[in-house]
Amino acid sequence: MPARIAESIGDNLLEKAAGTREFLQFFGEAIRQMFLFSRQSQVATLVLMRQILFTGFEALTLISLIAAAIGGIIIIEGHLMLGDFGSGQLLYVILVTVIVRELSSLLVAFIIIARSGTAISTELGNMVVNHEIEALQSIGISPISYLVVPRVFGVVAAMFTLTIYFTVAGLLGGWAVSYFFFPIGLEDFFFRLLNELAVVDIFSSFTKSIVFGFAVGTIACYQGMKVAFATTEVPQRTIKSVVQSLTWVIILDILITMVFYVL
Amino acid sequence: MKFKFKYTNKIVGVFMLVALGLLIGSLILITIQQKVFVKKYVFKARFLDAEGLSTSTPIRFKGYEIGRITQFRLNEENTIDADFTVVEEYRTKIVENSGLNKAKNPISGTSTIELLQGPDPQKILPEGGLIPSIDIPEGRRLLDEGLVIKTGDVISSMLVNTDRLLENLNRDNNEKSGALFRALVNLADASEKLDKTMDQISVTFDKFNKDENPQDGAIFRALTNMADLTEQLQTTTALINKSLIKSDTLMSAYANPNGLVVKLADPKGENFIKPINETLKNLNYSLTEMGKLLVFLNEQQPELSGVISEGKQTLSTAQKTLEGINNNPLIRGGIQSEAEKEIQGSKLRPKHTK
Incomplete structure (x- = not known):
């Protein structure tokens, strides 16, 4: 019995190690192809643009709504807690900390995982099942350079852009709601906000968005390309893609926050 | 969807350019607002502790941010040495004998550092000069000598003042216990005595309420009697009042x-x-x-008394003389008595007869 347990654990570890090695190979190849992207830009630019359109532009409304609502909620809750103590200036600190530093990149990543990560995995999985990948390979086109790299770049660009929109919409939503509690002009609001906003906050937020975009795009593409034969594998790989993306986004968020905290 | 595919490049271009524009605009505004590229002067500060300090804690003067803490470290004297920068625009605000007031907001946990400017605005402190916090002895000296006047946010000031008050209350000649605690002990003793007194008063009132009459206590009976008396008194005073009013009316009538x-x-x-x-x-x-x-007569009374006395003596002498004459046998019966005169008009009214 103990031997079987040990064997099982060993098999799992070997499987994990093989999976990690496989992912690292894929990741290495993707990185390599990214540097070669400019050479194939004529072919891959359309894919990149469509990816940005699908992942970024089409999610703009949803992102803006969520951001404005969260900004408003933060102001309401913050005002209820701090307004009575005469610490209204802290609202700006909370807005900067919550929206700019943390929520913008994290929530955008979650939405992109849900919308685009699943779509990329499903699309690439179906392409594998339909032998479209093999067809590309047969005519000498690298599926990673043609399919993966533009998608990863597209997700990164969309996430970076959406983070900017999320931040702006969140702060505007905060101002709009705060206007009901203590009427303050937009100029004055942003003047006070800019006093609390440091360049490092913006830099932290956009570093996260780029890293998250890269992680989400790579994991979604990897899981999609990992589909072997059957269509039943596609949803399984999609779920794995979502779970792994969420896990890595959280881990990377902690790591980046720690790095910026130390700096 | 066809529209989107047809104009994908343009849509994506606008989508990204607007975002980049917002980003660049924000960075420019932050740079201007926070005076990132403005020349800064470095000064040194010393605090009692590093609680609430961070590398970006703002230094405020009259509520306006004039600089920020850039770094801080624990020194060998177990106080905190800090460096802070002041932008060129406010460099002249840093003068000699200035102090720093580090106030921690108890709600947010953040600290604000207020510059307490020295008395002479002309004596500008050279760059690198030390400004002590008022919670260390050097800073307290500035306060005690009146060179700086302490300000701060309301909550912090209140807490600091309360702290100082408690410190003063606890500092008295009695080394074992402070004034506050002794006052509390005395208050406790007094309250115990008051409690006992109240018990006794309660017992006394119980006794007042218990007498031979089981239905009413003495106090209630006394109060009832008092009520009757006052009622009667009220009635009487009302009657007297009425009589007085009538008398007043009568007197007025007589007067007019x-x-x-x-x-x-x-x-x-x-x-x-x-x-x-x-x-x-x-x-x-x-x-x-x-x-x-009568007054005149009263005044003349002694003379009249003399005249009357003399008259009495004269009459006595005359009586004696007349008695002698009367007793004289020579002239006894010599004088004829006069007939009684009839009163005029006595016959006009007939006499009543029974």
């Missing part, structure tokens, strides 16, 4: 006799009022004269 009967019978007062008035005036005058006469 303008009654209806008088007005009807003698409207001008020539028939009754004036003659009566004249008579009363005459009577008053006669009484006055009588009074004067």
Whole structure:
């Protein structure tokens, strides 16, 4: 019995190690192809643009709504807690900390995982099942350079852009709601906000968005390309893609926050 | 969807350019607002502790941010040495004998550092000069000598003042216990005694309420009697009041006799009022004269007494003389008695006969 347990654990570890090695190979190849992207830009630019359109532009409304609502909620809750103590200036600190530093990149990543990560995995999985990948390979086109790299770049660009929109919409939503509690002009609001906003906050937020975009795009593409034969594998790989993306986004968020905290 | 695919590049271009524009605009505004590229002067500060300090804690003067803490470290004297920068625009605000007031907001946990400017704004502190916090001895000296005046946010000031008050209350000649605690002990003793006194008063009142009459206590009976008495007194005073009002009315009527009967019978007062008035005036005058006469008589009383006494002696002598004459046998029965005169008019009215 103990031997079987040990064997099982060993098999799992070997499987994990093989999976990690496989992912690292894929990741290495993707990185390599990214540097070669400019050479194939004529072919891959359309894919990149469509990816940005699908992942970024089409999610703009949803992102803006969520951001404005969260900004408003933060102001309401913050005002209820701090307004009575005469610490209204802290609202700006909370807005900067919550929206700019943390929520913008994290929530955008979650939405992109849900919308685009699943779509990329499903699309690439179906392409594998339909032998479209093999067809590309047969005519000498690298599926990673043609399919993966533009998608990863597209997700990164969309996430970076959406983070900017999320931040702006969140702060505007905060101002709009705060206007009901203590009427303050937009100029004055942003003047006070800019006093609390440091360049490092913006830099932290956009570093996260780029890293998250890269992680989400790579994991979604990897899981999609990992589909072997059957269509039943596609949803399984999609779920794995979502779970792994969420896990890595959280881990990377902690790591980046720690790095910026130390700096 | 076809529209989107047809204009994908343009849509994506606008989508990204607007975002980049917002980003660049924000960075420029932050740079301007926070004076990132403005020349800064470095000064040193010293604090008692690093609680609430961070590398970006702002230094404020009159509530306006003039600089920020850039770094801080624990020194060998177990105080905190810090460096802070001040932008060129406010460099002249840093003068000699200035202090720093580090106030921690108890709600947010963040600290604000307020520059307390020295008394002479002309003596500008050279770059790298030390400004002590008022929580260390050097800073306290500035406060004690009145070189700086402490300000701060309301909550922090309140807490600091309370802390100082408690410190002063606890600092007295009694080393074992502070004034506050002794006051509390005394208060506790006094409250215990008060409690006992209240018990005794309660017992006394119970006794007042218990007497031979099981239905009502003495106090209640006394109160009832008092109530009856006051009621009666009230009735009596009401009657007296009425009588007084009537008397007042009567006196007014007498003083000013303008009654209806008088007005009807003698409207001008020539028939009754004036003659009566004249008579009363005459009577008053006669009484006055009588009074004067009596006073005069009173004054003349000794002389009158003498005259009366002499008269009495004369009469006594005359009586004796007449007695002698009467007893004289020579002239006894010599004088004829006179017949009684009839009173005139006595026959006009007949005498009543029974």
